[in-house]
Amino acid sequence: MDLLQVNDLKTYFFTEAGVVKAVDGITFNVEKGCTVGLVGESGSGKSVTAQSVLRIVPRPGKIIGGKIFFNGEDILSKKEDEMRSYRGKKISLIFQDPTSSLNPVFTIGSQLTEIVSQHKGVKKSDAAEEVIKALSLVRLPDPEEALNRYPHQFSGGMKQRICIARALLLNPELLFADEPTTNLDVTIQAQIINLLMELQKNIGLTLVMITHDMGIVTQMCKCVVVLYAGNVMEIGSIEQIFQMPHPYTEALLKAVPRLDQTRKLVSIPGNIPNLINPPSGCRFHPRCQYAIDRCKDEIPPLIDVGDGHMISCHRWRELNGG
Amino acid sequence: MGLAKYVIRRLLYMIPLILGISIVVFLVMYAAGDPIQIATAGNPSITEAQRQFLREYYGLNDPIPVQYVRWLDHFLHFDFGKSLYGGKPVNEIISIYFWETLKLQLVSILLAFAISIPIGVYSAVKQRSWFDYIFSGISIAGVSFPVFFLGIIFILVFSYQLGWLPSAGAHGAPQLWPVFGIQNPFLDELAHLAMPATVLTLAGLAYNTRLLRAGMLEVLRQDYIMAARASGIPERKILLKYALKNAIMPLITLLGMSIGFAIAGAPATETVFSWPGLGRAYVTAASRLDFPLIMGITMIITIMILVANLITDISYAAIDPRISID
Incomplete structure (x- = not known):
C-alpha cells in the first residue's frame, strides 16, 4: 500500500522577480516501509517537495495545486492545527546541514524535550527520558550528558545523529532525509548512511532519501524518482533506471565516477534552467543530447513503459529499441 | 575562566x-x-x-x-575640583545632574527596547504588509527628524496650545504640576518626563525596530526555524522563543551602548526641554571652558561607557552559549 501519494503537486514561489515554478506538477507514490530516492540536481525541486508534504514551504512559496495523500488522507485540506500534529509525529524531516538545523542558543535537551511535550503533553522528566531513548537509538555517546550541551559542542556527524534522533522522537511513519550527508566528511557520511539503513530496517520506517548522489541511491533505495527543474523525468526501480534510463538519468549516471571503468566523467552541458521562464516542451530539452523539435514544442507525458517504470520522454522508446 | x-x-x-x-x-x-x-x-x-x-x-x-x-x-581622591563658575564642587554638580539624566535616559531606552520587540517581530513576520510599511515610515521619520525639531513641536502642541504638560524642567517648582487636577510628587515627575522621554523613545525606537526586524528576517530564514516547524512546534513559540533569542543579540549590543552613552545625555533634548541633566551641563561647560567641570563629566561618561561595554559583553555570554568570556 502507498503511504504517500503526491499527485500533480505544484508549489510556486511568488518572488519580486516573478513566479518561480519550483515544483510544477510532480507525481509519485511512496510504498510503506520502502526507501525511495528523490534524485536531481540542485534546484530540481527535491527539497520543496518534502517541504510541501509537511506544508512548511517558506514564504513566498505556496502550494497552488495538486493533491497529497498520506495514509489515504488528504493532507492539503487539513486545518493548520491538525497539520501541525502531523509534523514530527507522523512525518519528519532531516536537513542537509546539521549545524544550521539545530538552534544554537538552546540546549539539545530543551530543543528535543519541547517537541515531545508539544505532541504528548507529558511532564518534562518523562519527555527527557524519551529524548535520551532516541539519542541512544542513534548511538550518540553519553545521551544524558548531551541534554545539557549546546549544538556547537558536538561534531558535524554527532549533530546529524542528534537531528536524526529529533526526527524520530515520536516514531513517525515517514521520514524525509534531505541530503543528510552532503555536509559531512566522507567517513562520517558512511556512518550516517548505515545508521539510516539500519533504522529503516529495524523500526520499519518509510524513508524518502533526497539526494543527488547516485551512489547513495544504489546503496539505499529500491525505487527512484528523478526530478528535473520541477518536473518528474522518471520513476523506476534501481534496475529499471540503470538498464533503460531516461536521457536525463543517463546523463546523471555518466557524471558519477566509477572505479571499475576507465572512462572520462561526462558533465551535463549547460545549467539547470531559470524556473521563472522554464523551457517549453520537455524542460530538459535544451541540455539533452537526443532532443528533437518535438521535445521543444510538446510536453512529454509521464507514462508507464512497463512494470511500473514511468518515463517522461518522447524518444525513450525509440532509443531503447522500442 | x-x-x-x-x-x-x-x-x-x-x-x-x-x-x-x-x-x-x-x-x-x-x-x-x-x-x-x-x-x-x-x-x-x-x-x-x-x-x-x-x-x-x-x-x-x-x-x-x-x-x-x-x-x-x-x-x-575622587575630587574633581571646583567649577570656575560659582565655585561649586564639581562632584556636587555631577551628583545632581547625573540622576536626572539617568532617569530620563533609562526610561527612554527601556521603553524603546520594550516597544521595539513586538513591532520588530511583527514587521518581520508580516514583511511587506501595510503594518510593515507604516512602521518603516515611522522609523525613517523618527530617525530623520532632529530631536530638537520634534521637541519644539511637542512643546508647542502640548504645552502652549493644550497646556497639558510642563515645557521645562524635571520638577515643578515652586508648585507641583497638576495632573488631572491632582498634585502629587510622582505624577509631577511623570508629567515632566512625558515629553522629553517620548521624544527620546521615538528616536531610539526607530533604530531598535529596524535592527530587530532585520535580525528576525535573517533568523527566520535559518534551517533551525524550519526544523522547529517540521517538528510541529507552534508558530508563536517559534517566533517568540526560538527566533527572538537569536535575533535579539544586536539589540543587546545597542542597548549596552546606549546605556553607556546615556550619561553623556542627550544635549539637544535636554536643552530643548531645559532638563537639568549632564548633557546640558556638559554643553554649557564646554562653551565656557569650565575646565574642572569638563574633565569631571568626561571622566564620568568614560567610566560609564566602559562599564556598560563590560556588562554588554557579559550578557552576550549569558545569552549565546557559543560566546565564552575568556
Whole structure:
C-alpha cells in the first residue's frame, strides 16, 4: 500500500522577480516501509517537495495545486492545527546541514524535550527520558550528558545523529532525509548512511532519501524518482533506471565516477534552467543530447513503459529499441 | 575562566584607557583657549592684573604636565575640583545632574527596547504588509527628524496650545504640576518626563525596530526555524522563543551602548526641554571652558561607557552559549 501519494503537486514561489515554478506538477507514490530516492540536481525541486508534504514551504512559496495523500488522507485540506500534529509525529524531516538545523542558543535537551511535550503533553522528566531513548537509538555517546550541551559542542556527524534522533522522537511513519550527508566528511557520511539503513530496517520506517548522489541511491533505495527543474523525468526501480534510463538519468549516471571503468566523467552541458521562464516542451530539452523539435514544442507525458517504470520522454522508446 | 577573574581583568584594562582619554581631553581643552579670558570678556572694568591673579589662583599658569598631575592626584581622591563658575564642587554638580539624566535616559531606552520587540517581530513576520510599511515610515521619520525639531513641536502642541504638560524642567517648582487636577510628587515627575522621554523613545525606537526586524528576517530564514516547524512546534513559540533569542543579540549590543552613552545625555533634548541633566551641563561647560567641570563629566561618561561595554559583553555570554568570556 502507498503511504504517500503526491499527485500533480505544484508549489510556486511568488518572488519580486516573478513566479518561480519550483515544483510544477510532480507525481509519485511512496510504498510503506520502502526507501525511495528523490534524485536531481540542485534546484530540481527535491527539497520543496518534502517541504510541501509537511506544508512548511517558506514564504513566498505556496502550494497552488495538486493533491497529497498520506495514509489515504488528504493532507492539503487539513486545518493548520491538525497539520501541525502531523509534523514530527507522523512525518519528519532531516536537513542537509546539521549545524544550521539545530538552534544554537538552546540546549539539545530543551530543543528535543519541547517537541515531545508539544505532541504528548507529558511532564518534562518523562519527555527527557524519551529524548535520551532516541539519542541512544542513534548511538550518540553519553545521551544524558548531551541534554545539557549546546549544538556547537558536538561534531558535524554527532549533530546529524542528534537531528536524526529529533526526527524520530515520536516514531513517525515517514521520514524525509534531505541530503543528510552532503555536509559531512566522507567517513562520517558512511556512518550516517548505515545508521539510516539500519533504522529503516529495524523500526520499519518509510524513508524518502533526497539526494543527488547516485551512489547513495544504489546503496539505499529500491525505487527512484528523478526530478528535473520541477518536473518528474522518471520513476523506476534501481534496475529499471540503470538498464533503460531516461536521457536525463543517463546523463546523471555518466557524471558519477566509477572505479571499475576507465572512462572520462561526462558533465551535463549547460545549467539547470531559470524556473521563472522554464523551457517549453520537455524542460530538459535544451541540455539533452537526443532532443528533437518535438521535445521543444510538446510536453512529454509521464507514462508507464512497463512494470511500473514511468518515463517522461518522447524518444525513450525509440532509443531503447522500442 | 571565572567571571570574577574576567571582570577584574577587564577593569584593569580600563585604567590605561581612562588615563589616555583624560590626557587627550586635557590637551584639547588647553588648546581650545583661555577660560579666564572667556569668563571676563563681558566685563570691561577687569584689568589684566586681575586676570593674571585669577589664572594664578586656579593654577592655570603652571606648566600643563604639572597641572595634569595635580588634576590626576585629585581625581584619584575622587575630587574633581571646583567649577570656575560659582565655585561649586564639581562632584556636587555631577551628583545632581547625573540622576536626572539617568532617569530620563533609562526610561527612554527601556521603553524603546520594550516597544521595539513586538513591532520588530511583527514587521518581520508580516514583511511587506501595510503594518510593515507604516512602521518603516515611522522609523525613517523618527530617525530623520532632529530631536530638537520634534521637541519644539511637542512643546508647542502640548504645552502652549493644550497646556497639558510642563515645557521645562524635571520638577515643578515652586508648585507641583497638576495632573488631572491632582498634585502629587510622582505624577509631577511623570508629567515632566512625558515629553522629553517620548521624544527620546521615538528616536531610539526607530533604530531598535529596524535592527530587530532585520535580525528576525535573517533568523527566520535559518534551517533551525524550519526544523522547529517540521517538528510541529507552534508558530508563536517559534517566533517568540526560538527566533527572538537569536535575533535579539544586536539589540543587546545597542542597548549596552546606549546605556553607556546615556550619561553623556542627550544635549539637544535636554536643552530643548531645559532638563537639568549632564548633557546640558556638559554643553554649557564646554562653551565656557569650565575646565574642572569638563574633565569631571568626561571622566564620568568614560567610566560609564566602559562599564556598560563590560556588562554588554557579559550578557552576550549569558545569552549565546557559543560566546565564552575568556
